[in-house]
Amino acid sequence: MNSYIENLNWRYATKKFDTNKKVSHQDLELLKDVIQLSASSYGLQPYKVLLIEDKETRKKLQVAAWGQSQITESSHLFVFANNTNFNDSHIDTYIQNVSKTRNLNIEDLKGYADFMKSKISPLTSQAKENWTAKQSYIALGNLLSAAAFLKIDACPMEGFEADAINKILDLEKAGFKTTFLVTIGYRSKDDQTQHYPKVRTPKTELFTTI
């Protein structure tokens, strides 16, 4: 376990990437596995993940992300997008997946489907959007830890004009909105921020035992 803690101490929000180093195809697939295996409410995974390789698209996204250099200089860019129109049909699709994966009859899963629908359907659109967005942040926490495990650097980003990115990636028509961006790659030796001591709330303040 010490290695897990060491990896968390090793990681930092990378400000400058080494433009000569690329994440390998194999490692990229592992990180995609990690995202896919992340927990979510009921296992519904109400989001999708865009991997932006096209250079022109990355340049456009950079403008929408306050010009941050990581958008174009990192090895890879993930855009997480949460579902803005989650409805019963998504639950039906999920139940079909459960039926297939676990070799169960759809009819025997009706009670489970109805339970989920009864909990999710009554939520307001805004509450549903918040809930789908939150689920994607679980995957973010997992992704950052896994990247550190692989000694791959990352910078998660919330600093961008969401409307502009939604437009560039044509997300809204498909029922999604940009949640956050994650750039990954390898830190440049010139990134001074890698040497800054990590700032954290003391455990005595962060935790309360009752």
Added chain:
Amino acid sequence: MNSYIENLNWRYATKKFDTNKKVSHQDLELLKDVIQLSASSYGLQPYKVLLIEDKETRKKLQVAAWGQSQITESSHLFVFANNTNFNDSHIDTYIQNVSKTRNLNIEDLKGYADFMKSKISPLTSQAKENWTAKQSYIALGNLLSAAAFLKIDACPMEGFEADAINKILDLEKAGFKTTFLVTIGYRSKDDQTQHYPKVRTPKTELFTTI
């Protein structure tokens, strides 16, 4: 890295814990370190974590959490609570921590403080609450992975009456709201759900490469 993926496949939302097994003090401190080291927007960690050991409190929380057995039968219960009243004073406290940790003058951090304030202050109360809640979900993703690394079982929970839990733990007066619960411990051999194949959206559907 294969071990990381294996751990993610090993973990599942535990429905029934072995009431005879307790997470050691040492492992609990490691999990608290993991939560503390989790990434958050600007590093602000706008949430706190309650560790509920008191049995009577756990019984009350169980009633507010749809009677789920894990609340009382797990080894330990974490309640994550996000800040509902995030304001400039939190940023000032953070800046004091940065100053102390990195041995920098407060005055030299004013530009950084003002930048954060300019981004966060204009948000509506609701937007701020959503933002603080999302940050705690990054810690959740990290916690679940770390627990699996230690072969500690966990069940994250969003199924509860938030108002009731806020009241039991007197959270609102302190400027917090319950975000989610996490029970940890060791799976009971009687928990049949541990044998269910994991259901996940196929990578070909979850990911799009542009």
